Amino acid sequence: MKFHLLTIFPEFFAGFLENGVVARARNSGLLDIQAWNLRNWTFDRHKTVDDRPFGGGEGMLLKPEPLFLATEAILPERNSRTRVILLSAQGARFDQAAARRLAQYDELLLICGRYEGVDERVAERLADEELSIGDYVLSGGELAAAVIVDCVARLIPGVLGNQDSTQFESFEASGHEPGVLDCPQYTRPAEFRGWPVPEVLLGGNHEEIRRWRRRAAFEKTARLRPDLIAAQKITK
Numbered sequence: 001m002k003f004h005l006l007t008i009f010p011e012f013f014a015g016f017l018e019n020g021v022v023a024r025a026r027n028s029g030l031l032d033i034q035a036w037n038l039r040n041w042t043f044d045r046h047k048t049v050d051d052r053p054f055g056g057g058e059g060m061l062l063k064p065e066p067l068f069l070a071t072e073a074i075l076p077e078r079n080s081r082t083r084v085i086l087l088s089a090q091g092a093r094f095d096q097a098a099a100r101r102l103a104q105y106d107e108l109l110l111i112c113g114r115y116e117g118v119d120e121r122v123a124e125r126l127a128d129e130e131l132s133i134g135d136y137v138l139s140g141g142e143l144a145a146a147v148i149v150d151c152v153a154r155l156i157p158g159v160l161g162n163q164d165s166t167q168f169e170s171f172e173a174s175g176h177e178p179g180v181l182d183c184p185q186y187t188r189p190a191e192f193r194g195w196p197v198p199e200v201l202l203g204g205n206h207e208e209i210r211r212w213r214r215r216a217a218f219e220k221t222a223r224l225r226p227d228l229i230a231a232q233k234i235t236k
Helices: 010-017 020-027 064-074 096-102 120-126 142-153 163-168 206-224 226-232
Strands: 002-007 032-037 082-093 107-112 129-132
Touching: 002 010, 002 064, 002 142, 010 020, 010 032, 010 142, 020 032, 020 142, 064 107, 064 120, 082 096, 082 120, 082 142, 096 142, 107 142, 129 142, 206 226
Parallel strands: 002 032, 002 107, 082 107, 082 129
Antiparallel strands: none
């Protein structure tokens, strides 16, 4: 799978791309990720990518021309297997379902917004969709792009050592009830500073362990994310 990251700060992604699961997947050829400098598609001596909004207002907006030119150069032939995504605080909420959907594409171009935002013609005429990773405002879309790349990449076959592990994580409906977080997990030692691992996990009875994990997952969800319980109308 190929990712294009369109940004005015391509160096932002250096550490992210050189470590962990993403780096291993790139080195093995499963992922192709390239950060593109938006300023390469400007023509003035200052490489200007932003300007003041018409009608007045605070801040600066990314201009449409560099974004259109860059996208058209990076993806000269867009089709049903490619997707252009504008990252902004106004976008639809990115979640695990969106990650699964995006993982079906061959090529994603992520436009990293900056300043006060981007010219609306980019959202309306250039991007296929607009996404946000949460109800808050970031200084730019680079962090959001890294989150989306990491989340989507983990769903690509071969990126993780055990692909089945993704089915039992929080927000993955294929592994457990939808709207329920992953159950609590423990590892050695069996007792740490007087805090023991639940006895049922040490007994080897798989059916008892399955029931405990299901119950513990509901309890953890109710404690940490009661909104999920309410939204799904889940009961024990």
